[in-house]
Amino acid sequence: MQKTSARLLALLALLQARRDWPGALLAERLDVSPRTVRRDIDRLRELGYPIAALKGPDGGYRLGAGTELPPLLFDDDQVVALAVALRTAATTGAGIEEDAVRALATVRQVMPARLRHRIDALQITAVTRPGGDLAPQADPELLLTLSTAIRARETLRFDYRAPDHAPTTPPPRRAEPHHLVTWGSRWYLVAWDLDREDWRTFRVDRLTPRTPTGPRFTPRALPGGDVTAYVATRFRGAHHPDGTPAWPCRGEVVLHLPATEITGYVHDGLVEELSPDRCRLTLGSWSWPSLAALIGRFDVDFEIVGPTELVEAFGRLGKRYADAAARSTSSNAPGTSGTTPLDAP
Incomplete structure (x- = not known):
C-alpha cells in the first residue's frame, strides 16, 4: 500500500481527471478500502480542496471550485x-x-x-507588422466583461472612441456581441450593431462598456458561416483559386469617373475602363449595406448593374440618409427648437 502522502497525491490526480468519481471505483483504483478513501477525502478537505460528497446508491465525490486556488497536479x-x-x-x-x-x-x-x-529550449519573439504601430494592450478585466456578455448572450451598451480618440456622442452604441477575436496582436469584438443593422468589428481598446447590459438575444448567423471566414474576409479578404475575392456579398456598378482616378483606392475589387469618364467597378464586402456604403464613398453619379440585393441596400440607405437629413433640417430651421409646440394638433 502507498504511503499516506503519496496516496493523497494519487487521489487528487484522479479527482482532477474526471468530474464525478464513485467511491468504490476510487477505492479500487487506489487499492484501498472505501473507509480509507473517506479518510483521505477528509484530509484533502483540511488542506483546502473543496470536495463534495455525491448522493446515490454507490455514493461518490466531486472536486469543485472553492474560494481560494489550492495546489494542483499536472501531468x-x-x-x-x-x-x-x-x-x-x-x-x-x-x-x-x-x-x-x-x-x-x-x-x-x-x-x-x-x-x-x-x-x-522554447524561445518566442513577438514581431510587430512592418510600418505598423505597436498594438495597444487590452485590459484583462474588459476582456472578461465582454466574454461574459457573449456567453450570456446579453446586449452590450458601450461608448466607442474614434481613431483620433474623440469619444462618441450619446446615446451609447448597442450591439449583440458574438465573438472576441485577435488579429495582428489586437483584440476585436465581432457584433451585430443594432442601430446600424449590420455586422461590425470593434477595437476592444477603444471600447468602454456601460452597465447594466441589455436584454438577452438569439445569436444570428455570421456572414461566411463562421467567425474564421468572417474575420478573414473582413480584414484581408479570402480569395478563390482564380484570385477573385470571396466576399459573401459582391456587386457591380458603373461609376461616372475615369478608371485611373479610383484604381489606387480599390484593393480587393476589379476596375474596368469603359470610356474616358466611365468605369465598371466590381467590389465585395461582408454585407450589402456595407458594400453600398463603400461604393457611395466615391461621391460620384453611378448606375447599379446588380444584383438585386445591392439595389435594395442602396434603397434602404438612401431612405435612411434622407430621413436623417430631413430631421436635421427641421430641427435647425429658424424659430424652431426641435420640439413640438404644446398647441400643435
Missing part, C-alpha cells in the same frame, strides 16, 4: 502546454505579460529537469 503534457501558453502570452496584447512571466517562473521552479530543458 507532463499539461505542464508543457501550460508553460507554452504562458510564454506566448506576451503576443496576445491582453495586458497580462508581467503576470504570465511570474506564473511561468513559479511553474518552472517545480518542474522536473526533463521538462525544464524542453521549456527552456
Whole structure:
C-alpha cells in the first residue's frame, strides 16, 4: 500500500481527471478500502480542496471550485502546454505579460529537469507588422466583461472612441456581441450593431462598456458561416483559386469617373475602363449595406448593374440618409427648437 502522502497525491490526480468519481471505483483504483478513501477525502478537505460528497446508491465525490486556488497536479503534457501558453502570452496584447512571466517562473521552479530543458529550449519573439504601430494592450478585466456578455448572450451598451480618440456622442452604441477575436496582436469584438443593422468589428481598446447590459438575444448567423471566414474576409479578404475575392456579398456598378482616378483606392475589387469618364467597378464586402456604403464613398453619379440585393441596400440607405437629413433640417430651421409646440394638433 502507498504511503499516506503519496496516496493523497494519487487521489487528487484522479479527482482532477474526471468530474464525478464513485467511491468504490476510487477505492479500487487506489487499492484501498472505501473507509480509507473517506479518510483521505477528509484530509484533502483540511488542506483546502473543496470536495463534495455525491448522493446515490454507490455514493461518490466531486472536486469543485472553492474560494481560494489550492495546489494542483499536472501531468507532463499539461505542464508543457501550460508553460507554452504562458510564454506566448506576451503576443496576445491582453495586458497580462508581467503576470504570465511570474506564473511561468513559479511553474518552472517545480518542474522536473526533463521538462525544464524542453521549456527552456522554447524561445518566442513577438514581431510587430512592418510600418505598423505597436498594438495597444487590452485590459484583462474588459476582456472578461465582454466574454461574459457573449456567453450570456446579453446586449452590450458601450461608448466607442474614434481613431483620433474623440469619444462618441450619446446615446451609447448597442450591439449583440458574438465573438472576441485577435488579429495582428489586437483584440476585436465581432457584433451585430443594432442601430446600424449590420455586422461590425470593434477595437476592444477603444471600447468602454456601460452597465447594466441589455436584454438577452438569439445569436444570428455570421456572414461566411463562421467567425474564421468572417474575420478573414473582413480584414484581408479570402480569395478563390482564380484570385477573385470571396466576399459573401459582391456587386457591380458603373461609376461616372475615369478608371485611373479610383484604381489606387480599390484593393480587393476589379476596375474596368469603359470610356474616358466611365468605369465598371466590381467590389465585395461582408454585407450589402456595407458594400453600398463603400461604393457611395466615391461621391460620384453611378448606375447599379446588380444584383438585386445591392439595389435594395442602396434603397434602404438612401431612405435612411434622407430621413436623417430631413430631421436635421427641421430641427435647425429658424424659430424652431426641435420640439413640438404644446398647441400643435
